[in-house]
Amino acid sequence: xxxxxxxxxxxxxxxxxxxxxxxxxxxxxxxxxxxxxxxxxxxxxxxxxxxxxxxxxxxxxxxxxxxxxxxxxxxxxxxxxxxxxxxxxxxxxxxxxxxxxxxxxxxxxxxxxxxxxxxxxxxxxxxxxxxxxxxxxxxxxxxxxxxxxxxxxxxxxxxxxxxxxxxxxxxxxxxxxxxxxxxxxxxxxxxxxxxxxxxxxxxxxxxxxxxxxxxxxxxxxxxxxxxxxxxxxxxxxxxxxxxxxxxxxxxxxxxxxxxxxxxxxxxxxxxxxxxxxxxxxxxxxxxxxxx
Numbered sequence: 001x002x003x004x005x006x007x008x009x010x011x012x013x014x015x016x017x018x019x020x021x022x023x024x025x026x027x028x029x030x031x032x033x034x035x036x037x038x039x040x041x042x043x044x045x046x047x048x049x050x051x052x053x054x055x056x057x058x059x060x061x062x063x064x065x066x067x068x069x070x071x072x073x074x075x076x077x078x079x080x081x082x083x084x085x086x087x088x089x090x091x092x093x094x095x096x097x098x099x100x101x102x103x104x105x106x107x108x109x110x111x112x113x114x115x116x117x118x119x120x121x122x123x124x125x126x127x128x129x130x131x132x133x134x135x136x137x138x139x140x141x142x143x144x145x146x147x148x149x150x151x152x153x154x155x156x157x158x159x160x161x162x163x164x165x166x167x168x169x170x171x172x173x174x175x176x177x178x179x180x181x182x183x184x185x186x187x188x189x190x191x192x193x194x195x196x197x198x199x200x201x202x203x204x205x206x207x208x209x210x211x212x213x214x215x216x217x218x219x220x221x222x223x224x225x226x227x228x229x230x231x232x233x234x235x236x237x238x239x240x241x242x243x244x245x246x247x248x249x250x251x252x253x254x255x256x257x258x259x260x261x262x263x264x265x266x267x268x269x270x271x272x273x274x275x276x277x278x279x280x281x282x283x284x285x286x287x288x289x290x291x
Contacts, residue, residue, distance in 0.1 A: 001165050002027045005058040007077060008068030009033040009042035011126060012094050014134035016066060017047035019173045022136040030058045042131040059091075060084055064162055065115075067093040070241035075104050078117070082108035085115035088158030092118040092166055096189060096238075098147040098182040100245040110151040116159025118152075118166060121145045121185065122175065123193070127233040140174035147182040190249035194242055197231050198254065201239075204232025 004020070006013040009031040017029050031048030032055040033039040043051045052058035059065045059081055067074045074095045081091060082105075091109065095101055098119050109117035124142035126133055146167065155163065171177055180188070207229065211217045217225070243250060267273050 001025075001063050001162055001169070003062045003064070004029050005052070005055075005062035005065045006031045006048060006068060007033075007055045007059065007065065008073070009039050009047060009131055010068060011129045011131070011133050012122065012124075012138075013066065013068035014042045014045065014047035014131035015124075015136065015138040016068070016094075016173075017042065018045070018134055018136035019139055020169065021046065023169075023172045025169070027063075030062065032058045038131050042134070045131060045134060047131060047134055056080065056084060060086075063089060064166060065089065065091045067091065067095070070238045071095045071097045071100065071245045072241040074101060075245075078104045078108070082114065087113050087115065087156045088162075089115040090118060090159045090162035090166065091115055092120050092163070094120060094122055096121055096193065096242055097245040098145075098180075098185045102147060102149055102182045106149075106151060110155045110159075112154060112156060114156070116152075116155040116163055118163040119147045119182065120166075120170070121147070121189070122170070124175075127230050129235050129238075137174075139170070142175050143178050144170040144173075144175035145185055146177065146179050147185045148179065149182065186246050187249050190246055190253050194239075194246060194250050195253040195257065197234060197239060197242075198250065199257070200229060200231035201234070204229040 004025075004027060006017055006029065009017070010033070013031065013033075017031065020029065028050070029048045030050045030052050031039060031042050032052040033042065039048075039051050042048050055077070065081065065085070067077050074093050078091070078101065085091070091105075093101060098121060101119050105117040105119070109115055122139055122142055122144045124139050126135075126138075152160075152163075167177055207217065264273070264276060267276070
């Protein structure tokens with residue numbers, strides 16, 4: 001991989017650029033973003049080496065194209081890039097929903113005469129966005145999930161070599177590489193990522209409604225309040241797309257949580273409350289929770 005085009009130089013895209021350079025990548029990193037100020041900041045911070053005038057030309061000139069941004073934006077890029085990329089190039093992404101992306105790519109990528117597509121998802125991020133918050137260490141210790149499908153077997157040999165190299169680079173960035181089927185990825189992420197976000201959003205919005213004068217609760221709120229409401233600062237644009245493309249799995253988790261909360265509400269003065277705490281304590285024993 002001698003060149004990489006990052007389409008979307010916000011938090012994740014800009015962090016990838018910084019991390020690659022910090023871990024020895026010597027190739028050319030170009031970038032494009034719909035927000036000119038974000039693109040300029042990514043260039044200023046060294047996340048990218050050059051700012052492209054448009055995303056299509058940047059993608060056509062690169063060995064690997066990294067699609068960053070909301071899921072619906074990535075879906076759009078997959079459609080736009082398929083007709084203009086050459087066999088042997090590789091497209092990969094960081095989208096947090098995978099089934100929709102794999103379905104969109106089918107029949108357009110991973111053909112002998114097309115670019116390859118390697119669906120990926122780093123389980124890393126912050127509740128704040130933008131290149132200003134990019135961090136070269138963002139991926140250290142995180143899982144980077146890949147959801148290849150049987151269609152990958154038909155990938156052009158040059159694309160396959162780039163895909164294997166990209167997987168190696170994610171490990172160099174400090175990630176644990178894991179492979180999942182797209183459907184399983186979306187179910188697991190609904191539980192471990194999407195549900196926590198929507199719980200935090202709901203709680204934070206509820207506190208905003210109940211205590212419009214935030215100076216009444218913020219001074220007395222401790223670590224619990226900070227941790228439970230931190231994700232409430234996450235941008236709507238990204239999570240709207242997650243909700244629209246992983247609706248079924250997220251709905252199932254929210255319904256399950258509603259039932260569990262109702263169970264707690266109905267058993268605040270019964271032995272069932274203790275049983276619920278004991279069951280919860282088994283998930284993260286005290287020794288591992290401190291790590």
